[in-house]
Amino acid sequence: MKISVAIDGPAGAGKSTIAKLVAKKFDLMYINTGAMYRAVALKSKENGLKADNVTEICKLIETMKMRFEKDDLVLNDENIQSKITMPEISSIVSAYASIPEVRKMLVKLQREMSKEFNVIMDGRDIGTVVLKDSSFKFFLTATPEERATRRYKELRERNIECSYDTILKDIIERDYKDSHREVDPLRKADDAIEVDTTGLNIEEVTDKIIGLINLKINN
Numbered sequence: 001m002k003i004s005v006a007i008d009g010p011a012g013a014g015k016s017t018i019a020k021l022v023a024k025k026f027d028l029m030y031i032n033t034g035a036m037y038r039a040v041a042l043k044s045k046e047n048g049l050k051a052d053n054v055t056e057i058c059k060l061i062e063t064m065k066m067r068f069e070k071d072d073l074v075l076n077d078e079n080i081q082s083k084i085t086m087p088e089i090s091s092i093v094s095a096y097a098s099i100p101e102v103r104k105m106l107v108k109l110q111r112e113m114s115k116e117f118n119v120i121m122d123g124r125d126i127g128t129v130v131l132k133d134s135s136f137k138f139f140l141t142a143t144p145e146e147r148a149t150r151r152y153k154e155l156r157e158r159n160i161e162c163s164y165d166t167i168l169k170d171i172i173e174r175d176y177k178d179s180h181r182e183v184d185p186l187r188k189a190d191d192a193i194e195v196d197t198t199g200l201n202i203e204e205v206t207d208k209i210i211g212l213i214n215l216k217i218n219n
């Protein structure tokens with residue numbers, strides 16, 4: 001049976017950590033769609049393309065060969081995972097992710113990946129747009145404060161200078177932008193199961209999702 005699992009939710013809800021573990025359990029390819037939007041932001045920045053330069057950004061995307069290797073995004077044979085998770089990319093990515101033409105191109109790539117492989121994808125529009133027909137949809141949430149604490153710890157572990165207050169402000173701003181943009185806003189699909197991860201550890205959330213997937217597989 002071909003499986004595709006959709007995981008949506010706001011920034012810092014634990015989507016990528018959980019998706020990687022669920023991927024291992026069911027032998028799925030993990031596709032981090034946020035990383036793909038981040039790659040567009042990174043390359044646009046490197047090429048001096050502001051978010052209003054849509055034609056040039058689309059031309060740039062045509063030259064970007066993206067694949068996932070051991071959960072990391074490899075762009076034109078370069079592993080760019082650590083570059084795209086830097087705070088300076090987090091703070092500009094929403095502007096690029098809200099361009100309809102960019103979304104159209106990336107959604108097409110994501111659907112192609114899902115046709116070729118058994119996948120688990122995380123993002124904002126996976127259950128509502130990219131994998132609309134998936135039978136396994138989850139929407140992860142947590143309070144903004146809990147999500148900011150998780151991001152802060154993660155960046156500090158990587159020795160990246162950051163302040164909790166700035167991260168919290170960035171998360172609240174991104175929540176607003178992601179859920180209020182015109183194209184494919186962040187929204188729970190009607191048939192997605194909502195999992196509030198506040199106060200739960202990684203193992204508890206992973207077990208819950210694995211249990212729900214098994215329940216559906218066996219029914």
Ligand code: DC
Pocket residue numbers: 011012033034035037038093094097098122123124125126174178
């Ligand atoms: O999950 P993340 O923080 O890496 O996502 C980066 C940005 O891309 C964030 O602003 C939301 C946006 N995004 C999106 O619009 N659609 C997706 N499927 C995934 C991410």
